[in-house]
Structures are given as C-alpha cells and as structure tokens.
Amino acid sequence: GNSVTQMEGPVTLSEEAFLTINCTYTATGYPSLFWYVQYPGEGLQLLLKATKADDKGSNKGFEATYRKETTSFHLEKGSVQVSDSAVYFCALSGVKGTYKYIFGTGTRLKVLA
Amino acid sequence: DGGITQSPKYLFRKEGQNVTLSCEQNLNHDAMYWYRQDPGQGLRLIYYSQIVNDFQKGDIAEGYSVSREKKESFPLTVTSAQKNPTAFYLCASSIRWQGQETQYFGPGTRLLVL
Numbered sequence: 584g585n586s587v588t589q590m591e592g593p594v595t596l597s598e599e600a601f602l603t604i605n606c607t608y609t610a611t612g613y614p615s616l617f618w619y620v621q622y623p624g625e626g627l628q629l630l631l632k633a634t635k636a637d638d639k640g641s642n643k644g645f646e647a648t649y650r651k652e653t654t655s656f657h658l659e660k661g662s663v664q665v666s667d668s669a670v671y672f673c674a675l676s677g678v679k680g681t682y683k684y685i686f687g688t689g690t691r692l693k694v695l696a
Numbered sequence: 697d698g699g700i701t702q703s704p705k706y707l708f709r710k711e712g713q714n715v716t717l718s719c720e721q722n723l724n725h726d727a728m729y730w731y732r733q734d735p736g737q738g739l740r741l742i743y744y745s746q747i748v749n750d751f752q753k754g755d756i757a758e759g760y761s762v763s764r765e766k767k768e769s770f771p772l773t774v775t776s777a778q779k780n781p782t783a784f785y786l787c788a789s790s791i792r793w794q795g796q797e798t799q800y801f802g803p804g805t806r807l808l809v810l
Contacts, residue, residue, distance in 0.1 A: 615796050626702075626786055626801040627739075634796050672738065682727065682746075682790065682797040688738040 585610045589673050589687035596694050602660040604690045606647075606673035609654065614675040616640075616649055616656040621670045621689070630658075630671070663694045699723065700802035702787050707807045709774065709781060717772045717805045719787030728770035729788040729799065732756060739786065745770055774807060782809050 590605040608616065615634045619627040631640030636651035645660045656673060673687040700721045709715045719728065727746045731739040741754030745764040759778025764770055770789075774781045784806050790799040 615798075617798070619801075624804075624806075626700075626803045627788075629798065629800060632798060676797050676799075677795070682792065683741065683744070684729075684739075684799060686738045689736075 585614075585675070585685055587673050587675055587685050587687040589671075589690050592670075592689070592691035594690060594692050596663055596692070598665055598694055598696055599662045600694075602658070602663045602667070602692070604658040604671055604673075604692070606656045606658065606687060607654055608656065608673075608675050608685075610675055610685075612677070613651075614677045616647070617674045617676070617684075618645070618647055618656070618658050619672045619674060621672065623669075627672060663692070665694045665696050668692055668694045700787060700789055700800060702785075702802040702805050704805060705803070707805055708810050709807060710810050712776045714773055714775050715807070717774070717785055717787075717807070719770045719772065719802060721768055721770075721789040721802075723789055723791070723800065724767070725789035725791050725800075726767070727790045727792070727797070728764070729790070730754075730760070730762065730770070730772045731786045731788065733784040733786060733804075742772065742785075781807055783807060 586609045617632045618630040620630045631642040633640040633649035639648045647658045670689045670691045672689045676684045703718045729744045730742040743762040745751035761773045787802040788799040790797045
C-alpha cells in the first residue's frame with residue numbers, strides 16, 4: 584500500500600550543524616510531497632513542497648528534492664538553529680486520484696546551543 | 697488575516713458527555729479535514745469534507761460526527777461512544793490547483809477527559 588517512512592527520532596544536533604531527516608515513500612503514480620513542521624503545542628505549518636520528480640522545495644534555509652528513482656524526499660538544512668527544534672512530518676498526496684494525505688510518524692529534532 | 701481558527705485551545709470532557717470542537721476558515725477553501733494526533737505519533741484522519749453538505753469517514757471515524765453546513769465551518773463532535781478521546785485534534789483545509797492539493801492546518805484543540 585501507499586506509505587511514508589521517516590527516520591526515527593529524536594535527532595539531536597549542536598547549533599550550526601548540518602541536518603538531514605530521511606523520508607522515503609511508497610506510492611503508485613506521481614504524488615506530491617510535503618514537509619510540515621510542528622512546534623510544541625501548535626498545529627502543523629507547511630515548510631516546503633514538491634509536485635514532480637526532480638523538483639526542489641525550499642523555505643527558511645530548508646531544502647528537499649523529489650527523487651523518483653530512490654522514492655525519497657530527504658529534508659536538509661546547512662546550519663540549524665535552536666529555534667529549529669520541533670517535530671518534522673513528511674507527507675504525500677495525490678495517489679490514485681485522491682487528495683487524501685498520508686503522513687509519516689514525525690521526527691523530533693533537538694538543537695542544542 | 698486569512699487562516700484557520702480552532703476553539704477552544706483546551707477542552708475538558710466528562711464521562712458520557714458529547715463535546716464539539718470548532719473549526720473555521722476564511723481562506724475560501726473547499727475541502728476541510730479533521731485529524732487526531734496522539735503523543736509521539738503521526739496524524740490519523742477522522743473525517744473529511746470536499747464540499748458543503750457532504751463529508752466522508754476517514755480511518756478512525758467511530759465515536760465522532762461532523763457537519764458541513766457552511767463552506768467556512770466544519771465542527772467535530774466527540775461523542776460518548778469514543779472511549780479514548782484524550783488527544784490533540786487538528787483541523788485542516790486545502791486548496792487544489794492544477795490537480796495538486798496543499799493542506800493548511802489550524803492551531804489545534806487539546807481534549808482531556810476529567
């Protein structure tokens with residue numbers, strides 16, 4: 584079936600370190616891919632998205648490239664800040680002609696000063 | 697400002713009581729969604745509505761009910777049949793363009809059982 588798999592957390596980094604959070608997916612057709620961020624006690628905020636193969640989504644220093652050959656959409660940031668500490672969710676939609684989202688389980692990021 | 701509002705931020709339910717969570721959007725989005733989030737877990741779809749006066753069950757609809765009488769409003773009722781209602785509830789709405797959809801989320805309501 585269709586699914587999204589994220590790396591287990593928490594991911595703990597020092598400030599200014601390089602971040603990678605892995606996301607792979609299983610889906611038929613050509614889904615859209617998303618990264619959302621959730622700060623403690625808040626809703627999800629759209630971080631970035633990509634709608635077709637080789638597209639790169641970017642926002643606030645975060646980037647992710649839609650890799651159809653490896654069915655991946657890894658999130659990266661060159662230099663993390665303490666304020667980036669949050670839970671990050673990978674998601675896909677547009678499978679089998681439906682608009683329903685499929686979410687990963689989330690990856691908690693902790694950035695230490 | 698355009699956005700999605702959810703109220704209340706915290707809600708307490710007594711045994712046997714039905715409670716209703718509010719979700720309002722002024723983004724003119726057609727589709728709206730309700731998700732449940734449990735600690736350390738992802739999101740599970742409760743109900744969704746693609747158009748006014750129409751809605752469909754999601755993956756965990758038992759013990760919940762919804763209505764969609766207005767485009768901007770999609771309230772969720774947690775009934776007494778939902779035996780484990782303690783969770784964080786998220787409402788979302790979406791825009792569709794050129795066959796693609798993007799969902800935007802409200803700030804959430806935390807439901808606790810007394």
